Amino acid sequence: MTTRIVVVGAALFDDGRLLAARRSAPPELAGRWELPGGKVEPRERPEAALVRELSEELGVDAETVERVPGEWPLKPPYTLQVWTARLRPGSPQPRPLEDHDELRWLTTADIWTVDWLDQDVPAVRETLALLDTRAR
DSSP states (O other): OOOOEEEEEEEEEETTEEEEEEEOOSTTTTTOEEOOEEEOOTTOOHHHHHHHHHHHHHOOOEEEEEEOSOOEEOSTTEEEEEEEEEEOTTOOOOOOOSSEEEEEEEOTTTGGGSOBOTTHHHHHHHHHHHHHHHHO
């Protein structure tokens, strides 16, 4: 039996906008957009992994807010879990540091104007549904 490896993604919000990151590597993913994040290390809590990954990939100080319901399969043995997150006061603005060449803050009207990675599409939809229920 293969051990499942969790990949965490951040639905990072600032002023009502969602941050999307365009992949620059690996070649088969380059040019497509994703929620930033990365692999959870052994004995690391997913929330801690997400904060670490956002620091490494984007140079920001962020905090997780809540888990987005669901889990999405990636290439085996990986599975994606997503948390909403926000920048901490005083954090620098995100910049692409690892495996990305562009970042965009997307309004809800702009969410589907980028070419999301296939596995991120259902996670983005679920994130928007979560936010919609919170706004009511």
